[in-house]
Amino acid sequence: MTDEKLTMFGKEKNPSNILPVKYTLDSKIKFQCHPGVSCFTACCGTIGIVLTPFDIMRLRKHIGISSDEFLLRFTRPDWVEKTDLPGVKINLDEEGRCPFVTDKGCTIYEERPSACRYYPIGMANFHSGGKEDVESEKFFFVVKEKHCKGHLEDKEWTIREWRADQGVDLCDEMNSEWMELVMRRKSFGHQATLSPEAQKMFFMVSTNLEKFKSFIFESRFLDTYEVDEETLEKIKDDDVALMFFGFKYLRSSIFGTQDLQIKQDKIDARVAEMKVEQKEKENSIVDTYEELKDDRDKLASMLDEVKQSKAYGGPGLDKK
Ligand code: SF4
Ligand code: SF4
Numbered sequence: 135m136t137d138e139k140l141t142m143f144g145k146e147k148n149p150s151n152i153l154p155v156k157y158t159l160d161s162k163i164k165f166q167c168h169p170g171v172s173c174f175t176a177c178c179g180t181i182g183i184v185l186t187p188f189d190i191m192r193l194r195k196h197i198g199i200s201s202d203e204f205l206l207r208f209t210r211p212d213w214v215e216k217t218d219l220p221g222v223k224i225n226l227d228e229e230g231r232c233p234f235v236t237d238k239g240c241t242i243y244e245e246r247p248s249a250c251r252y253y254p255i256g257m258a259n260f261h262s263g264g265k266e267d268v269e270s271e272k273f274f275f276v277v278k279e280k281h282c283k284g285h286l287e288d289k290e291w292t293i294r295e296w297r298a299d300q301g302v303d304l305c306d307e308m309n310s311e312w313m314e315l316v317m318r319r320k321s322f323g324h325q326a327t328l329s330p331e332a333q334k335m336f337f338m339v340s341t342n343l344e345k346f347k348s349f350i351f352e353s354r355f356l357d358t359y360e361v362d363e364e365t366l367e368k369i370k371d372d373d374v375a376l377m378f379f380g381f382k383y384l385r386s387s388i389f390g391t392q393d394l395q396i397k398q399d400k401i402d403a404r405v406a407e408m409k410v411e412q413k414e415k416e417n418s419i420v421d422t423y424e425e426l427k428d429d430r431d432k433l434a435s436m437l438d439e440v441k442q443s444k445a446y447g448g449p450g451l452d453k454k
Contacts, residue, residue, distance in 0.1 A: 151278055159294040163276060174239065200344060210226050214316050219333070234246075299361075318389065
């Protein structure tokens with residue numbers, strides 16, 4: 135039974151197709167999507183499917199191509215969740231159809247992206263309460279669009295059963311840290327801007343784990359950050375571990391968290407560099423002061439000379 139009393143918002147405030155009801159994991163829904171529905175594959179076109187790092191990782195492995203090739207053939211760049219964080223969406227074909235759809239359905243069904251699995255059940259996570267008593271309220275909602283005939287099917291299940299069937303829990307586990315980064319960035323609003331370098335790093339970790347791995351092992355990354363041997367061994371061979379390590383790196387480099395520590399000798403070297411820069415600045419201020427003082431002294435002595443010359447009846451500087 136759906137929890138009809140937990141109304142989210144009135145219809146006048148909800149022009150979208152979200153039903154104004156809060157659902158729990160035990161709420162029941164009637165829905166089924168299968169080749170027999172008249173709208174079969176109707177929702178696989180004219181849509182914007184954002185790909186998470188986990189989606190890209192498993193899709194490119196399933197197809198058997200590199201991240202570079204996957205990005206080039208199947209995606210287009212886009213901002214994530216209207217932030218200044220760059221990501222990718224599935225590139226639709228000329229008719230506005232997903233490149234993975236055929237009349238028989240989704241050709242990558244077992245590995246389909248998270249967004250395709252969630253539909254038509256969304257999850258909301260609201261924070262409420264005072265500063266010292268922040269409570270997080272999680273609930274689910276149903277998107278009911280006119281063209282989707284799956285809602286007319288008789289199959290009834292709880293949200294929990296539906297999510298298990300769609301493999302959504304694994305997506306949540308794999309995507310949640312990345313989504314937290316996006317939401318945190320979103321909370322900063324448009325006035326805060328991210329440096330182009332930070333944007334590049336976000337894009338690399340989010341879309342191309344092979345490149346990120348090269349960056350770790352082939353650049354000066356390991357000279358800069360403290361990474362223990364066990365972690366290094368793991369991220370060499372395990373892409374999921376590499377992905378989560380990437381989220382740590384993004385958290386510390388974008389938001390200044392302590393997830394990754396910069397090596398002490400690098401900090402010392404930077405402090406020494408800053409001291410030298412500071413000293414150079416101070417010296418240049420002293421030099422400027424000395425130059426001004428010299429100019430002032432020269433001017434004062436010229437004026438003295440003029441005064442003396444006038445006192446002795448000379449022409450001074452006045453040529454009239
Ligand atoms: S990935 Fe599959 S389920 Fe998702 S839009 Fe494309 S064809 Fe449809
Ligand atoms: S519109 Fe609904 S029922 Fe039709 S294919 Fe898409 S999800 Fe399935």
